Amino acid sequence: MKNLYIHVPYCDGKCLYCAFYSIRGTTAERDAYAELPGQELTRVRAEGVSVTPETVYFGGGTPSLLGPEGLRRLAAGLRRRVSFERVVEWTVEVTPPTASDAVLGALFEMGVTRVSMGVQCLNDRTLRALGRRHGAADAEAAARRIRAAGFANFGIDLIAGLPGLDEPGWAETLARTLALEPAHVSVYGLSVEPGSGLARQVERGLSLPGEEEGLAALQQAEAALTAAGLARYEISNYARPGCACLHNLACWRGEDYLGLGPAAASRIGLMRRTHAADAAAYRAAITSGSNPPSEEVTLSPADDATERFVFSLRLAEGGSPRSHAERWPAAGPNVAAWERRLDGLARNGITEKAGPGRWRLTARGREVADAVGRELL
């Protein structure tokens, strides 16, 4: 197992669009939490999973909310159990208010190589409407702190198609983001997730930018970011050369990953496991020495190999059915059908050849990537 993900479920508030699992938690709970993923790791290794991480990712939630001490203890708990010697990328997610000098200093000292900050946009009114606990200037200051702490490789996450952000407003966000010289930018189209505050507001009559405007905002982002030298290496991700997120690349390329913490997900061989989104139950299980509640399925080798292939098409490098089947032999019987379909989609401008036996999405294909995925199932 080369890819390790640790979920930190705590946030200092709930953003309007968010449907991820996050809770506020008490200080005591957060402090106690730092020990748990390490303990879970012991259980996983006892199951026979050998873990030698090459990429590590602390996501959330807001990992930086654990503070310098909590983060140190979280990391130490892991490193006591597995060697971080081969780790080439270690990412920690932060938010502007929590990216303090103390936190950033601690991360740098621990050996974290990459910091990813959720910003969403650089417009105070929209940030307020989204329920973010910071302004545009706070985000810019945080980015400068990250850089000053020694992280040349840092990323900024944005959301395209936000209400109240017209074309000039979005252009301003993009320009100010680029001025911070991030190595990586993620741009997600706004989606109304069931159960989110946004979904409730939409129900009450909030009108969002339409599909066309949303797609236009994404195109605007692509134009601005690629012009600044960030390549679109995945549908929603842009990076300077050599700065693509290796952890996420591994997921898209079909590698295994181990997720620790409540709501974390793992892909271990044919097994898929997602822990219940319940921090208290997670803590109770780990401290009493039992497995955290989770949903677990074992796929057939064919379904497993298919899943590993389907999402590779989201990458700019595309996917090659034939080389995928060399790596995952259970995909063998599907090679001819995948090639035929990808070729048919190429005739209709959805995919294009990216080398011999390799296809990738076109600009139009990126707008309908899920439908392409369905074609391959």
Added chain:
Amino acid sequence: MEHSIENTRNFCIIAHIDHGKTTLSDRILELTHTIESRLMREQTLDAMDLERERGITIKCHPVSMHYTARDGRVFRFNLIDTPGHVDFTYEVSRSMGACEGAILVVDACQGVEAQTVANAYLAIDAGLEIIPVLNKVDLPGADVEEVSKQVEDVLGISMEHPLLISAKTGLNVDEVLEAVVTRLHPPKTRGNDAPLRALVFDSVFDAFRGVIPYVRVVDGCIKAGDTVCFLSNGVQTQVREVGVFSPTQKPLAVLEAGQVGYLAGTIRDPRDVKIGDTVTTVKDGSSEALPGYKEVRPMVFSGLYPVSSDEYGKVRNGLEKLHLNDAAFSFHSESSVALGFGFRCGFLGLLHMEVVQERLRREFDLDIISTHPAVVYKLFMNDGTVADIDNPTRMPDVTRIDHIEEPIIKATIITPSVYIGEIMRLVMDRRGEMRTTESLDAKRVILTCMLPLNEILIDFHDTLKSISRGYASMDYEPIGYQTSDIVKMDILLNGEVIDAFSCMVHKDKAVYRGRQICKALSEEIPPHMFKIPVQATLGRNIIAREDIRAFRKDVTAKLYGGDVTRKQKVLKKQAEGKKRMKEFGTVRVPQSAFIAVLKGGNES
């Protein structure tokens, strides 16, 4: 119970659809105590679910009953139920071949309808004695006098002793039974001691006992242990059981002359039993075949294909089983570029086609797609040869064809006279020609007209019904061929010809029909990732076009870690729906699109 030939009556009941034939059959079964009324299901004789649901009888169902007449004599009645619809004329004539008489049921509110006329003429032609019965006389709308007059005037059947009944309440149904005794003849036969001759009028397949022929014993008798053979092919079998239907199969020691029943032997191959064949004993048998049935020729053809190609074997099996007790339809394998391997099937008419397809779906749980129905065209080639074409994909190069002839039918339409103008317009619109218009009564007329069969394939009957608020009824018979300007139209999806949608049309109708089909397809095919042009072409000319626009967006913005498997599950679920669609290149076509094309789209 012993019955002499003198005390046997074989009869059928004929009627226009919904005039109460099946209800009357049910009452007769009750009155003769063949079935206890508490065990009666509505429409006992209609064994197929499809029949019960649609309220129509498709297959003939025989049943034997005992009836004690008023004079104390005990009779054996063999009732053979018949279908009412024009498409099943063949079934009707098979039933009639086993009978001496027919009860003609006419709805006293509706009066004589097209199928009343058609069926009555079939019975008269078959030499049957006819007992006219006016049904539903208890309803307020009943007009006994007027309807009696119609029966006499239109059918030429005497209404001197009218039987006025209500099959629903049972009113006067006992009179009908007495009439069967007094007005019908006992079977004509050379007797029980004559060499055996039995007419096969139907057969069913039983998983345990093989093919079971239904027979009408004309001369001689059959018992278990006899070795019998079929005159047409010499196939022999040892009889293991004989019996009657009361109403389910009930074994008897012997089936005597004049009786209607079944025989179970050791016949495994459905093809060995031909409807209309004569059964005789191998020892001391007869070599004289009974007059069989007129060989029926399918008039309407359509390709039937499994949605999923691995069900080809299942479809073949289903067709073989259905063919066994519906000899009227034909099938042979064919293949389509678009649909793969399937079958070309011939049907007597449109309802027949629908019924066969529906039975395949229900009784064999098959998902099938049917291609555009076609008739048989006669192609007169430049080299003097003539070719029959029932499949547009077989159409040779047009430069080799001198001219084409298409089949013509003579239609009889009975309608309230207020709709006559609109119906005449419909007939003209379908390239038809009016022939005669006669008054049936003060309010109704009988129209006769000539129409190309091709023009009534799709929605003629539905349109007729909607124009006349459901009051017009229609029947038709083929009368020959006539030269016509017929062309082959192709349909292209995303630039590729889909042979399953190719059809033959009259040149003047091509643009209209092309638009109809393109529109129907563009409405039924869901949006894809890309725009799909739907085009109709004659040769290289595009004569109609619709575009199916692409859906705008379908992408998950943020996807990592735990989402992947969840997302995969969602995608997989969505992909399931796809499997029920037929794939043509990169375009998926739902079954509903095939049906929409057959129904002619929504345009009228």
